[in-house]
Structures are given as C-alpha cells and as structure tokens.
Amino acid sequence: MRARRRLAARPDRRRTAAPASLDGILTLVQKHHPCADTALIRRAHDEAAVWHEGQMRRSGDPVLTHCLAVATIVADVGMPPPVICAALLHDVGDTACPPGWLGDHFGQEIAGLVSAVRAAEFGALPPGLTRELAGPACRPTDEEAVWVIRLADRLHNMRTIEFVAPAKQHRKARDTLDILEPLARAAGWSDISRELRDLSTAVLQPASTAIVTTRLLAVLTVLLPGPTRGRWREEWHAELATLRARRARTRFAFRLLLSAPRLSWTLRRPADRDRRW
Amino acid sequence: MTLQTQLVLRALLEEPAKQRYGLELCELAGLPSGTIYPILARLEQVGWVDSTWEDPAVHEEAGRPRRRFYRITKDGAEQARDALARAYRARKQPLPGWAARPVSDGGVS
Structure with missing residues (x-):
C-alpha cells in the first residue's frame, strides 16, 4: 500500500519510458512540417552520435539520448528543422569538436543558435512566443528558438534529476519552479509547464510525508488569499519534513486545519500598524 | 493581546537576533504545533x-525543503516589550468595580 502511494506521488514517467529516437523526431517533423527536408536532421543526428560517442550521463545513458530527447521536445512543439538540428547538436561544445566546425558543416544559422543556447540565461519570455507559434508556417526568431531549446534541455534534465547530487537537485528544482515553469505557462505550453511543476515539486516536497497530509495542506491553502498560497504551502511542507513521526505530522495538519480560517481572516484583514496591543 | 500572542512574543524576544522557524517557535512558546501561523502573520x-x-546553501546541503524563518524587528522588539509590560500590569490590577481581596490577618494554620 505504502509503495503504491509513493508511486502515485511521483510524477508521470511515461514520457521517459519510451526512449527518444531519430524516427520519432522525423515523425513529429512530418506532422508539423509535411514539406520539410529531413536530410539535415539525419545528418545532425549522425554527427552528434560521432562527437558524443563514449560520453555517458550520470544516469548511465549515452549523452546522445539527451540530445535526442531535447530534439524530440523541440520537434513536438512544432519547431522547424534548423532548430531541431541545433537541439541535436546543442552539447557538442562539451566534446572535442573544434569551435568553427559547426559553422562549416551546418551553416551559421545553426552554429549561431547552438552558441546562443550555451550562453543564454533564462530571462523574460521572448515577446510573441506562444504555443500558437507551432505549425507549418512556424518561423521563430533566433531568440525564441534559443529559448525553446533551453526549455527542452531543462525539461529533460529535470526528468533525469534523480541521478544528480541532492544539493544540485534542489537548486535546479527551485530555479525551474520559480522561473521556467511560470514562463512555460505564460507561453501556453501547459503540458510542459505541468510536467516541470510536477518534477520540481517532487524534489522540493518529496512524497515521504504521507500523501493524505500533503493533499490536506494543498486543500487548506485554498482558504488563503491567492498570492499568499504558494508561500504557506511551501512553509508548511518544510515544517512537515521536520516531523519524523507520522502521528506528529497528522497532528500538525489537524491543527493547521483548525487555525487556517483564522489565518485566512488575518491575511485578508487590513493591517493596523498603529494599533496598541 | 491574547495569551498566545504574549507567549510567541516572549519566545521571539528570548534571542531577538536569532531567526527561528515556525515549529521551533511553537516549541519555545509551548504552543501546539500548527497554531502559531495566524499570530506570526499578524505580527508580520x-x-x-x-x-x-x-539560505539556499543550507537547506540544499541538508537535502530538505527550505524553511521560512522569523525574527523580531528592532521596532517590534521595543513595542513588544512595552505591550508585554502593559499586559503584565493589567493582570495585576483588579477589574474596575471589583475591590482587591483583603489580605487576611490570621488564616488557617
């Protein structure tokens, strides 16, 4: 029963069950861009396989699986072939590949995208970047393309976060939840944003605390004013993680249940700073 | 000021510079866990x-979710001490209209 609960609390892993493949990417390209020439994508895949040969990720999988997974996400949101090629090649800078090689073999557009992906930091959402961008007429700007590849890169890294050191897991999950997930949601990619949120939450609020208590806390926060809910939910989860005994956690949640209406009233009442206590 | 608020203020004033998380304050104040948050929200x-x-470095190193820490402000500490003193004096004074109970001379030995 407990094992089943733990499984239930984990985010959906079905996406990771089927490994990304070149055929999968080409199918997605055919779907979004029926007239596109796929030869460049095949070549990018073959070159990525050569440069990453022998390199392994912390999970024990070849690095090429990461490149394929990122390119699959990018293809799935309807990006055109050059962006998919850049996604396949986005990590060749970590190999023995000489700096000018990419530009010589794939052109300046793809080489520029790859170097921009490596240098980019997540800031504001590029204007005009929305889910509606996808389709046969999809012509993203360089800024948009770089943003999508970075997002896909983070999504796959989050899917395999369990193999990373705990401190780094927390840092990445926090960054994802605070910055990326809201941006993905604002851009209209609800599937990606939901998955990012589930994966990050699983790291920050592990399911070791009883799932019933966790759900109760989520329900309790509904009573509170919208902007404050996230803060209290996170604070209470951290407190729950301090309590080892199941009984103590249940007691904590029960007392929160009793005090939540009062907290809600307090937060909604205007503060009277001049009041004499 | 309620008795619970006084207990929370006393707990915060024990070491005013120290940051404490909710459950820690519950323990210090001797209040049941989970009941302290409306008081803290009001004081905030x-x-x-x-x-x-x-600090991310601390909780990441410990591999647990980040805690919310509370600390009494400088202004708050002054006002809290005044308020606690007033509450103490009020407890000592008889209610209006009630005479203080005379101290008996003899008493049961």
Whole structure:
C-alpha cells in the first residue's frame, strides 16, 4: 500500500519510458512540417552520435539520448528543422569538436543558435512566443528558438534529476519552479509547464510525508488569499519534513486545519500598524 | 493581546537576533504545533516580525525543503516589550468595580 502511494506521488514517467529516437523526431517533423527536408536532421543526428560517442550521463545513458530527447521536445512543439538540428547538436561544445566546425558543416544559422543556447540565461519570455507559434508556417526568431531549446534541455534534465547530487537537485528544482515553469505557462505550453511543476515539486516536497497530509495542506491553502498560497504551502511542507513521526505530522495538519480560517481572516484583514496591543 | 500572542512574543524576544522557524517557535512558546501561523502573520503585517526564506546553501546541503524563518524587528522588539509590560500590569490590577481581596490577618494554620 505504502509503495503504491509513493508511486502515485511521483510524477508521470511515461514520457521517459519510451526512449527518444531519430524516427520519432522525423515523425513529429512530418506532422508539423509535411514539406520539410529531413536530410539535415539525419545528418545532425549522425554527427552528434560521432562527437558524443563514449560520453555517458550520470544516469548511465549515452549523452546522445539527451540530445535526442531535447530534439524530440523541440520537434513536438512544432519547431522547424534548423532548430531541431541545433537541439541535436546543442552539447557538442562539451566534446572535442573544434569551435568553427559547426559553422562549416551546418551553416551559421545553426552554429549561431547552438552558441546562443550555451550562453543564454533564462530571462523574460521572448515577446510573441506562444504555443500558437507551432505549425507549418512556424518561423521563430533566433531568440525564441534559443529559448525553446533551453526549455527542452531543462525539461529533460529535470526528468533525469534523480541521478544528480541532492544539493544540485534542489537548486535546479527551485530555479525551474520559480522561473521556467511560470514562463512555460505564460507561453501556453501547459503540458510542459505541468510536467516541470510536477518534477520540481517532487524534489522540493518529496512524497515521504504521507500523501493524505500533503493533499490536506494543498486543500487548506485554498482558504488563503491567492498570492499568499504558494508561500504557506511551501512553509508548511518544510515544517512537515521536520516531523519524523507520522502521528506528529497528522497532528500538525489537524491543527493547521483548525487555525487556517483564522489565518485566512488575518491575511485578508487590513493591517493596523498603529494599533496598541 | 491574547495569551498566545504574549507567549510567541516572549519566545521571539528570548534571542531577538536569532531567526527561528515556525515549529521551533511553537516549541519555545509551548504552543501546539500548527497554531502559531495566524499570530506570526499578524505580527508580520504590523511590522513587528519579518520573515525570510532559508539560505539556499543550507537547506540544499541538508537535502530538505527550505524553511521560512522569523525574527523580531528592532521596532517590534521595543513595542513588544512595552505591550508585554502593559499586559503584565493589567493582570495585576483588579477589574474596575471589583475591590482587591483583603489580605487576611490570621488564616488557617
């Protein structure tokens, strides 16, 4: 029963069950861009396989699986072939590949995208970047393309976060939840944003605390004013993680249940700073 | 001021510079866990207490979710001491209209 609960609390892993493949990417390209020439994508895949040969990720999988997974996400949101090629090649800078090689073999557009992906930091959402961008007429700007590849890169890294050191897991999950997930949601990619949120939450609020208590806390926060809910939910989860005994956690949640209406009233009442206590 | 608020203020004033998380304050104040948050929220609203998230380096190293830490502000500490003193004096005074109970001379030996 407990094992089943733990499984239930984990985010959906079905996406990771089927490994990304070149055929999968080409199918997605055919779907979004029926007239596109796929030869460049095949070549990018073959070159990525050569440069990453022998390199392994912390999970024990070849690095090429990461490149394929990122390119699959990018293809799935309807990006055109050059962006998919850049996604396949986005990590060749970590190999023995000489700096000018990419530009010589794939052109300046793809080489520029790859170097921009490596240098980019997540800031504001590029204007005009929305889910509606996808389709046969999809012509993203360089800024948009770089943003999508970075997002896909983070999504796959989050899917395999369990193999990373705990401190780094927390840092990445926090960054994802605070910055990326809201941006993905604002851009209209609800599937990606939901998955990012589930994966990050699983790291920050592990399911070791009883799932019933966790759900109760989520329900309790509904009573509170919208902007404050996230803060209290996170604070209470951290407190729950301090309590080892199941009984103590249940007691904590029960007392929160009793005090939540009062907290809600307090937060909604205007503060009277001049009041004499 | 309620007795619970007084207990929370006393707990915060024990070491005013120290940051404490909710459950720690519950323990110090001797209050049941989970009941302290409306009081802390109120004190934060009026500026007697401020709260911050735990330093990422600390909770990441410990591999647990970040805690919310509370600390009494300088202004809050002064006002809290005054308020506690007033509450103490009020407890000592008889209610209006009630005479203080005379101290008996003899008493049961």
